[in-house]
Amino acid sequence: MTLDSYMQELGRAARTASRRLAASTTAERNGALHAIAGALDGARERIAVANAEDLARGRERGLDPALLDRLELTPARIDAMLAGLGEVAALPDPVGAISDLASRPSGIRVGRMRVPLGVIGIIYESRPNVTVDAAALCLKAGNASILRGGSEALASNTAIAGAIAEGLRAMALPAGTVQVVDTADRAAVSALVRMEGYVDVVVPRGGKGLIERVLADARVPVLKHLHGVCHVYIDAAADLAMAHAIAVNAKTQRYGTCNTMETLLVDAAVADSVLPGLGEAYREAGVELRGCKRSCALLPGIRPATEADWSEEYLAPVLAVRVVDDYEGALAHIARYGSGHTEAIVTADHGRAMRFLREVDASSVMVNASTRFADGHEYGLGAEIGISTDKLHARGPVGLEGLTSQKWIVLGEGHLRS
Amino acid sequence: MTLDSYMQELGRAARTASRRLAASTTAERNGALHAIAGALDGARERIAVANAEDLARGRERGLDPALLDRLELTPARIDAMLAGLGEVAALPDPVGAISDLASRPSGIRVGRMRVPLGVIGIIYESRPNVTVDAAALCLKAGNASILRGGSEALASNTAIAGAIAEGLRAMALPAGTVQVVDTADRAAVSALVRMEGYVDVVVPRGGKGLIERVLADARVPVLKHLHGVCHVYIDAAADLAMAHAIAVNAKTQRYGTCNTMETLLVDAAVADSVLPGLGEAYREAGVELRGCKRSCALLPGIRPATEADWSEEYLAPVLAVRVVDDYEGALAHIARYGSGHTEAIVTADHGRAMRFLREVDASSVMVNASTRFADGHEYGLGAEIGISTDKLHARGPVGLEGLTSQKWIVLGEGHLRS
Structure with missing residues (x-):
């Protein structure tokens, strides 16, 4: 299978999953977060082995010590991932809230409903714990996610993805809910940010090099953090x-x-x-x-x-x-x-x-x-997917609300436009 | 002057004006809207002459009757432009509203303030009345605007721009508040949608051809309307x-x-x-x-x-x-x-x-x-800059709120992060 058809397949599965998620209940999504935590807890050994592989390969390749440190999944870091899942499950569900519902002179009632964005692409660097943190926030807000971590963390991320899939299965949510890109091919990033039909927004998390590469290629909207001067x-x-x-x-x-x-x-x-x-x-x-x-x-x-x-x-x-x-x-x-x-x-x-x-x-x-x-x-968002320096959509720390959108709802009783 | 340096100059002037507008009062911006209406009313003859020029050239070039109809500025259409300015002036000012201000456990108070986006680029086709409608909405929401109308309406748009400038002068607002691109060179559109440092968002209003051209070139965020199936x-x-x-x-x-x-x-x-x-x-x-x-x-x-x-x-x-x-x-x-x-x-x-x-x-x-x-x-927004089929930022009919952003405000009394 070519890279392109592989990525298209991920996109299709994510879009299908996003329809299922749009119809999911708060209890289902929270249940999945807890089930994922349970599966990760049970996969500690497998994850440790995979992580040791990544670390050994990183040392061989001469990665610098700071990068190796970020790459390492200590038991304490796995504990933190599990705690994070519990915290996200405990956050209020932003989806479905209706605001500003008011009657208009025509007689229709008009308001706004908060809904998931759909499919979110996350592109990040060496920290494998981002795989869990990002997937958890996207899932809580009712979105499917496609996660593309650094190639140096591929084995760790794949092991984590296995545990996530197990948790999703336990709650009968589709596998397309959270997908980890399992190729080290850098072209996967370019493909991901150009899948306009399948991906609603891309969030790059990493250094300026990564973000500029994403911006140069992107055809889908990007929620980004550029500089902090x-x-x-x-x-x-x-x-x-x-x-x-x-x-x-x-x-x-x-x-x-x-x-x-x-x-x-x-x-x-x-x-x-x-x-x-x-x-x-x-x-x-x-x-x-x-x-x-x-x-x-x-x-x-x-x-x-x-x-x-x-x-x-x-x-x-x-x-x-x-x-x-x-x-x-x-x-x-x-x-x-x-x-x-x-x-x-x-x-x-x-x-x-x-x-x-x-x-x-x-x-x-x-x-x-x-x-x-x-x-x-500090702002009370509970957790953040990143800090946006853009002015459109979400600005500053982006929490669950930034991973949602508002659509207009209109309630009539046979109203016609005249 | 090359096209590029001309566009850069517009961008710089708009960015400077946007700082002045961020400091402007509701009364100043409403006053400018009324002053622009007065100036347009006084310029009816000049505008009619310019419009007749555009129409004559359009007929020579064999523009189709529907296009010529959209291009025509009848006295009734000018009346509608003036009425529109009054309506926008009468809308509530979205800028400055503070919401969700709450104390956090650290002791800081955190909230969100609605602020202008900054500089908005509008790209549109033959209707010259869009020049006034779009400028009015941008100005009301505290934004500078750069307007790029169709080349077939260049004389009409330039005459309208003169009246807008007169109105802005009367309220001592900078000329960079509303600028009309006064070249028929199509490359102006490509330049406008790539001025990331100067333009915060671009709104294309027109057919699919225009929107696809904008999307292909854009480096700045685009608020767009694609299809309505x-x-x-x-x-x-x-x-x-x-x-x-x-x-x-x-x-x-x-x-x-x-x-x-x-x-x-x-x-x-x-x-x-x-x-x-x-x-x-x-x-x-x-x-x-x-x-x-x-x-x-x-x-x-x-x-x-x-x-x-x-x-x-x-x-x-x-x-x-x-x-x-x-x-x-x-x-x-x-x-x-x-x-x-x-x-x-x-x-x-x-x-x-x-x-x-x-x-x-x-x-x-x-x-x-x-x-x-x-x-x-119908939704009660008062007026719309367009209908967005995007999911990020504004979705559906976009009114004044869609031309603003929310920033975080933090009020402390010497609070330190520990």
Whole structure:
């Protein structure tokens, strides 16, 4: 069988399964999530063997240690997968909710019903636990999913897929509900993102290389996360102790996450009060600073920033620092260099706080809080399939609701258009 | 100036204007809508001259009469444009609304704020009144717009653009708020749909050729309307008088609209009771029928349908008719041949009505009502930019809300992530 006909077969099976899922009950879908957890629990040994295979092959190929770490399925990570399934099962079912049902002058009643999207393609990299997490969210929201993990995790993902299939069988849900692409052929990704008739949306989860490859090929809509160049702006009216604490937390609480601050903006009016202390805190934390001229004057010895630094997503203990003339200067800097992910202001001025919320164009805008809060769990979504930096459909952390759509429903009693 | 640098300039101006619009008040935007109406009213003569030019050139080129009719701006059509501006100004402002603001266990308060999308590209065909209608909806929702009309309407659109610019100036809004592409070069469309940095979404309004051209080139998200292959299914438990009336209305109330029924499905149990009377009604209305074997047996003399008929969007007094074995047969037919636009069931059976609403995958699903109701005005949206057959973002009739996005807002008091 050619790759193309293999992928078409997956697509067809997923579309058929999605019709069955659209007719499924909450209890069936939750039952399947629990059954999958049970099957995974029973397949621990098989999964461990497969994972050891992937790890051995990865070491042979000289994969770097960080990648090998992400690839490894320790017993604790399998426990976490099982717990995750239970958490998703416990979330409220978004499907079927009817809102805004109202009578119209013509006499018809019109409202909106939340329904599954249909078929979701997930493309991800080395972590095999994504196979379970993504499948669980798609299933809970009534969608069929086609999962394409990294080739380095193929054996692990195939073992996990076996357990998922067992759980689905136990609840008499079709095998097409969750399908793992079981070829290492990279062309599978291009095929997946071009199956307009079968796939309703593709969610790439991974580095920029992956996402750009997907965007270049995609004919189906893509829910994507591109960059996270997040700012904290310390306003002239900020509580400086609060500003210090937020600026430290937003950078140092974790370095590799997309909601970590990458550029600190400081109002010129308070720069000399706040920057020296912050410089000290960052030095102690081992954060390298790259500053504008005025920052360098206040923080002797730091490296001058280049133009490229203002657009950089370091994902590392590196921070760009810029002193801005005023509030307008901060907004202009964010409009020019921000990636539309998460932006925060520290201020005690109510008007400027409100303007920041309204006018700054980002998926999350924050007042007096650390950018690190931009996260599905922190926002109460329960779990997230990813964080979208797109403006259409779902923006920011995408939970179950982002995996659904709303259709219009019309209730008449023989009404005719005149 | 090359086409590319001209388009880039429009994009840059639109992006800058969108920042100003994000900071604008409801009163400013409504004031601009009224000022544009005033300016158009004062420019009637100039617009008439430009329109006469377009019409003369169109006649020279041998445009067909239907196209020439759509191109013509009669005084009544200009009145309708002015009235439309007033109606849009009177709609509630969607921008700035905050929903679901709730406290989280961490202490932060999290909610969502409705905000403009940013910059919207509209690509349309011969009707110059779309220039005003589309600009008005974009502006009301706080978006900058770049409008690309048909080359046959270039003089008319340029004259209208002059009046819009005058209205914007009167309210001190930037000229980049509404820009009309003033070149007949078709490459402008390809450039517009690839300006990812400047354009947030493109809405093509026109025939399938236009939409397919846009999809082939697009790098920015597209809100599109593809096909309208709408069904009415007369269930075994239908009130047959109601079914007759709805089936006639859904087909004959208007032929050229996307929400017109194109295939009638009739349950075998009631086919012989309902089809002969319907055949008579369609014959009187001049509707040509194309039937499955069983329909042909009940309606002697009608043309047999081919496989292609089940997927056809006739947009004409032609109707495909199929007798299905049962409810499941109707759902299977719709799943296979429907275009996801609007689907209706006529039934007195509550369970089947509810299943139809839940399981049929379309932007509008209806019980006991004519498909012709699928329309922004009928749904209470006030006005629509189009009807989307996509599942992401806005589905079905797209009004002001579909031209906005929701961002997350976080209110803290110095909260840190731990």
